[in-house]
Amino acid sequence: MPAYITTPIYYVNDRPHIGHAYTTTVCDVWARAMRLRGEDVFFLTGTDEHGVKVEKSAAAKGVSPQALADENAAEFQRVLKVFGLTNDDFIRTTEPRHEKQVQYFVKRLLDAGSVYLGTFEGWYDEGQEEYYTETRAKELDYKSPISGRPLTRATEQNYYFKLSSFQKQLEDFFAANPDFVQPAARRNEVLGRLRDGLQDVPVTRTNFTWGIPFPGDEKHVIYVWIDALFNYITALGLGEPGGTLATQRAKYWPAAYHVIGKEILWFHAVIWPALLMALELPMPRRIHAHSFWIADGQKMSKSMGNFVDLPTIEGYFAKYGLDAWRWYMATQGPLQASDSDFRAQHFHETYTSDLVNVVGNCPSRVTAMINKYFEGKMPADSQSGGEWPAKCAAAVTTWNAAIDALDLVGAAQAAMGLLREIDAFIHRTEPFKLAKDPARADELCSILAQCAETVRIAGVLLEPFLPAKMAELRVALKQDDGAPLSKRVAWGGIAPGTALEKCALFPRLEA
């Protein structure tokens, strides 16, 4: 079955930071894992480029909105390369292919009666050009928080999406698909809010022009959120049935995973499914809303200026390497309901205890003994692997289930658990003592062959997390990476007599 995974499209008004890097890395690990299995994977990311904020920023800089979007989109694309991320496409919402399809979808919603022209009335701040909700306006004593001038009662004509009419259908869908929104805490949040009842949502704006024109009424532009959500299917060409893009990519819909941050849950868990229902398109399989990184115990914010930004991240690459960064993101990140704290010391400890002491050290001691006792030649195992083939198979099963559930920690632990068991096995069987007893040579051969083979298999399972370092391990073990997972984790991949090199994958570093 084709596997489709998406990140949100990133707002071009932002500079790339750890938040973007995190979401994209999570998707990248998953995409690599699925490709390793031999699945047909499509991994999408991109940029969201419309909206009043972009228009204003561009004006402030004295450039056109498109020029600003071009510059920042290019920066996001450059960053993806620096991070070694393997997205299959990069969609930009100002591309004609996207705009045309969004208009097609909106037109269909209009024709189906799911979008209608309505009137919005509310408290308007003329200086700020924004509306406040009734409660917020009351809090402000009906005065502008900026200018102090009284708010005015204003009305505006907008097109609305009949979200309210999907209440029942959404409730039924959530009931039938309890895993649709992950993690469970986020699902409960959505259900709670759903119980309060849905109101129709405006899908157009008239107070600025930097957006996709509303089909048939061009003084309206399509609200950025609606525009942005459609990226998930415009990239597959679903808005141009029969087109070239659709021919190649329509098979990827419905998406397996929309990975998002918790701040945009409502749009993805409720509005997006309702839009798809209105268009009679299939639902994505899962929405996974991760939480946020905080920095040294403090919430990251623009005003605090404490975002873990690109230069900071590149500092970690320089010191620890890209794979170490991926490992920290994937195993220590906020994939579940609570936030994770990014701390330099924690990063260092994770690097040392996981990567140096286990993932680096275990292959090192195994290849070192084989070099010392067998001149580097893979020994023959008269025990056919003993208990290890079954242990490896169990780890693969656990790993597969974890990947299916986007449980990156579980998958990483399944792989690393094998290495920890090999360490224990070496401790128990003491091959370094057997080496001194010629009468027990056969036993020694079996033990070290089993160790090497298990290390090889663990290395395969670690590839999505540590692609560069596991490539080094493959070279040391004289392996290639062509075959699908099932073949590569089969016992006996290293032929007896193969010349194995000593390897030291992760150097110990000072804090």
Add this chain to the structure above:
RNA sequence: GCCGAUGUAGCUCAGGUGGUUAGAGCGAGGGAUUCAUAAACCCUAGGUCGGCGGUUCGACUCCGCCCAUCGGCACCA
């Protein structure tokens, strides 16, 4: 303010339909050892299980109140 969640060892978190000594990983201290990147291994850590009150023979686990933190409260990308 309203709704929801969380609060357990230095850090990150498990756990228990109430019952003798509350667990893991990491960090820290000590030991033994060498195949290995002084790594793997063994031992140690005494934390009033957020606070107060209640129910009970007995609560960290049940109930109430309070405090703190986090999320949501719709036009915010």
